Amino acid sequence: MGSAHERILVLDFGSQYTQLIARRIREAHVYSEILPYNVPLARILERRPAGLIFSGGPASVYDRKAPSIPAPLLEAGIPILGICYGMQLVTQVLGGKVARAAHREYGPATLLVDDVTDLFKGLEGERARPTVWMSHGDRIEEMPPGFRSIARTSNTPVAAMKATSPGRRIYCLQFHPEVAHTESGVTILKNFVHNICGLKPDWTMRSFMTDAIAAIRDQVRAGQVFCALSGGVDSSVAAVLAHRAVGDRLTCLFVDHGLLREGEPQVVRETFAKHFKIKLKFINASARFVKALDGVSNPERKRKIIGRLFIKEFEAFARKAGKADWLVQGTLYPDVIESVSFKGPSATIKTHHNVGGLPARMRFKLIEPLRELFKDEVRELGKELGLPDEVVWRQPFPGPGLAIRILGPVTKERLATVRAADAIVEQEIRKAGYYQKVWQAFAVLLPVRTVGVMGDERTYDNVVAVRAVTSVDGMTADWARLPSEVLASISTRIINEVKGVNRVVFDISSKPPSTIEWE
Ligand code: XMP
Numbered sequence: 001m002g003s004a005h006e007r008i009l010v011l012d013f014g015s016q017y018t019q020l021i022a023r024r025i026r027e028a029h030v031y032s033e034i035l036p037y038n039v040p041l042a043r044i045l046e047r048r049p050a051g052l053i054f055s056g057g058p059a060s061v062y063d064r065k066a067p068s069i070p071a072p073l074l075e076a077g078i079p080i081l082g083i084c085y086g087m088q089l090v091t092q093v094l095g096g097k098v099a100r101a102a103h104r105e106y107g108p109a110t111l112l113v114d115d116v117t118d119l120f121k122g123l124e125g126e127r128a129r130p131t132v133w134m135s136h137g138d139r140i141e142e143m144p145p146g147f148r149s150i151a152r153t154s155n156t157p158v159a160a161m162k163a164t165s166p167g168r169r170i171y172c173l174q175f176h177p178e179v180a181h182t183e184s185g186v187t188i189l190k191n192f193v194h195n196i197c198g199l200k201p202d203w204t205m206r207s208f209m210t211d212a213i214a215a216i217r218d219q220v221r222a223g224q225v226f227c228a229l230s231g232g233v234d235s236s237v238a239a240v241l242a243h244r245a246v247g248d249r250l251t252c253l254f255v256d257h258g259l260l261r262e263g264e265p266q267v268v269r270e271t272f273a274k275h276f277k278i279k280l281k282f283i284n285a286s287a288r289f290v291k292a293l294d295g296v297s298n299p300e301r302k303r304k305i306i307g308r309l310f311i312k313e314f315e316a317f318a319r320k321a322g323k324a325d326w327l328v329q330g331t332l333y334p335d336v337i338e339s340v341s342f343k344g345p346s347a348t349i350k351t352h353h354n355v356g357g358l359p360a361r362m363r364f365k366l367i368e369p370l371r372e373l374f375k376d377e378v379r380e381l382g383k384e385l386g387l388p389d390e391v392v393w394r395q396p397f398p399g400p401g402l403a404i405r406i407l408g409p410v411t412k413e414r415l416a417t418v419r420a421a422d423a424i425v426e427q428e429i430r431k432a433g434y435y436q437k438v439w440q441a442f443a444v445l446l447p448v449r450t451v452g453v454m455g456d457e458r459t460y461d462n463v464v465a466v467r468a469v470t471s472v473d474g475m476t477a478d479w480a481r482l483p484s485e486v487l488a489s490i491s492t493r494i495i496n497e498v499k500g501v502n503r504v505v506f507d508i509s510s511k512p513p514s515t516i517e518w519e
């Protein structure tokens with residue numbers, strides 16, 4: 001787990017690439033975390049980082065409210081890598097001069113490396129002139145005292161610089177080593193974390209797993225542990241991890257609210273009871289949920305009803321099970337991350353996402369073993385724990401389930417329609433090899449009917465919208481450019497096989513301004 005490992009802290013100044021920096025460092029098997037640039041100095045130091053990276057950002061250091069850092073941070077003896085805005089900030093704080101570049105530089109540039117002793121170690125011979133990715137309007141006019149240039153481009157005399165006195169390990173790059181377009185970017189970042197910060201590449205999923213199990217064991221010395229399973233990858237991985245730590249003291253609860261995807265309850269049941277021998281209480285509550293939702297159209301009301309009923313089921317279960325002290329939750333890093341660029345306006349939109357939230361009076365102590373991981377890392381951990389692909393690669397699914405994919409009133413019939421259409425979308429997406437390439441692909445049942453003709457009959461039937469998006473975290477998304485043949489087979493099959501549907505449309509909106517789900 002991160003706490004047992006030395007870490008790199010990435011201070012976020014609002015760059016769209018901040019997350020990518022943290023990921024690249026983790027890919028180099030070093031644990032890294034993102035913090036907003038303005039966390040108090042004491043909080044940074046208490047985390048005892050082995051290195052700091054300052055991200056890029058949209059501001060200019062001369063803007064009136066430009067984000068800055070306390071000068072003592074630069075003199076704390078911690079190795080620092082400033083990227084783009086991070087470089088300009090270091091320059092300004094240490095007494096150099098930043099100015100508007102005559103030409104704003106965006107996109108590729110050829111780097112001429114002048115010093116291959118540390119940060120650019122290995123960038124020799126054929127690798128001496130890498131293409132790097134620039135994205136800046138300001139440039140370094142005058143380096144701060146005690147710095148020298150270690151690389152240039154034809155437009156930028158100081159494309160990289162370092163502090164000259166030995167022991168003062170401050171490095172800066174005008175370009176972005178974290179983006180895939182920068183050649184040897186990974187080498188540069190590895191040089192920084194492995195050689196300059198002196199961190200061993202020993203942060204792997206296996207080491208994370210071992211540490212996380214030990215940490216839960218340590219935390220939960222006695223008492224009963226509960227986990228609400230949703231069937232998704234996050235809660236499943238969290239449950240299996242907790243089970244490894246506390247064994248039979250863990251009981252999982254799976255509430256089938258009748259709003260799940262086709263086959264989902266069975267997969268969860270089989271996986272947990274058969275393969276993992278985890279105590280699983282399976283509650284089929286579909287009739288209660290569907291009845292409560294009958295005729296309800298308002299999206300927020302649907303969510304509230306589902307959240308409330310879920311809590312009721314959980315309370316009834318907890319009452320029967322006796323005293324439970326701990327609750328395992330599959331909270332991920334994106335849910336806890338405090339970063340300037342990561343949150344943003346969508347932060348508040350997402351607050352309703354957790355199914356209801358359990359009442360405060362239940363007073364569980366929380367175990368959140370995944371709170372340091374990104375989604376794909378959770379999948380890797382799931383594989384490490386032996387979870388089947390079925391679960392590990394399940395696409396995300398909202399807590400309120402199909403209820404928020406039926407626009408207008410939820411009824412049993414409409415549930416059956418959207419579930420059947422959704423299963424076809426999934427099958428065709430899998431068949432075409434797109435299941436793991438898209439973040440989510442699903443069907444939405446619209447509250448409109450349109451005219452069609454089937455055989456010689458006029459029909460007046462439902463419309464299904466197909467939504468397929470690419471995304472890294474669900475916070476932003478783009479509609480997936482699926483091949484037209486795939487769309488064609490989805491459409492043909494839905495119209496032919498799902499009763500009551502005579503038209504299929506494809507959603508071509510990105511998030512923002514749309515959201516992934518329609519409600
Ligand atoms: P939106 O629709 O806000 O969705 O773009 C972003 C991601 O979150 C999922 N989602 C939910 N997950 N409870 C959940 O657990 C919810 O109420 C909920 N609503 C949306 C959505 O599927 C997507 O992956």
